């Protein structure tokens with residue numbers, strides 16, 4: 191059985207305390223949220239921090255709330271809480287769709303939204319969902335808060351813009367009229383990582399797509415997004431032909447690789463099919479036709 195290298199451990203008593211510890215150790219410190227990604231990485235020696243800063247006691251970072259036209263999700267919100275949240279599901283059904291197919295109840299009961307996003311695994315489901323919803327991430331440091339778009343948050347596989355003395359604290363999602371969203375995933379077995387998955391959010395205005403967000407995961411999409419397909423959809427009628435064309439564009443611009451989960455051409459096929467299907471679902475939900 192693999193065991194991690196020696197590591198120091200501190201339980202943060204406040205956000206300021208966590209930041210002070212992160213500041214002191216710099217790149218040698220790591221935030222410990224649910225630990226479902228970090229601990230396996232440490233066991234494999236793919237991560238060897240000198241200090242773990244456990245933020246699980248910071249319960250004020252665990253919330254789902256609406257403030258005006260913004261849905262706010264605290265970084266320490268567990269997957270299971272997001273899945274059970276009526277407020278989240280009411281505004282963005284995509285979150286419930288995605289959470290239903292992430293791992294299993296054990297992982298969902300302890301893994302956190304922020305941990306998933308910060309892990310930046312290229313096959314991660316929530317990153318694609320948040321890219322589709324066009325969310326923004328609040329990053330906190332001793333200098334204050336800075337807000338970056340979901341697209342700018344991920345800089346590459348396992349990389350984000352969160353610096354060594356910073357923490358992700360909140361995700362913000364704009365609530366706009368005429369919206370509908372959905373998520374679909376193909377996995378080899380229940381609870382597994384995706385072979386390919388797509389999420390979509392659309393905002394309709396009089397039968398026309400006023401705005402659209404498309405998130406893709408595990409298929410080599412830049413920043414988990416299908417920006418060219420989103421651009422194509424803007425201002426067009428939400429009809430079958432348009433949605434199918436968007437699927438084609440999404441597939442054309444992703445860069446899947448062959449791995450143990452499937453061949454690249456099959457993943458490209460999934461990108462096309464899942465994008466089209468999830469757009470269809472999002473449009474029907476925006477029209478109030480589907481649950």
Ligand SMILES: Cc1cc2nc3c(=O)[nH]c(=O)nc-3n(C[C@H](O)[C@H](O)[C@H](O)COP(=O)(O)OP(=O)(O)OC[C@H]3O[C@@H](n4cnc5c(N)ncnc54)[C@H](O)[C@@H]3O)c2cc1C
Nearest residue numbers: 221223224225226227228293301302305306308315358382
């Ligand atoms: C068996 C298994 C199956 C899985 N299946 C899926 C799946 O199907 N789909 C999927 O998307 N995911 C899947 N996962 C991944 C799971 O969703 C993530 O492991 C988990 O949710 C990550 O969150 P965490 O709180 O455990 O993060 P941690 O492991 O604690 O942290 C992950 C990384 O994020 C950093 N971090 C955490 N919080 C912050 C913060 N607030 N600010 C800055 N940095 C932070 C940590 O330092 C670390 O580098 C699976 C995991 C397991 C173990």
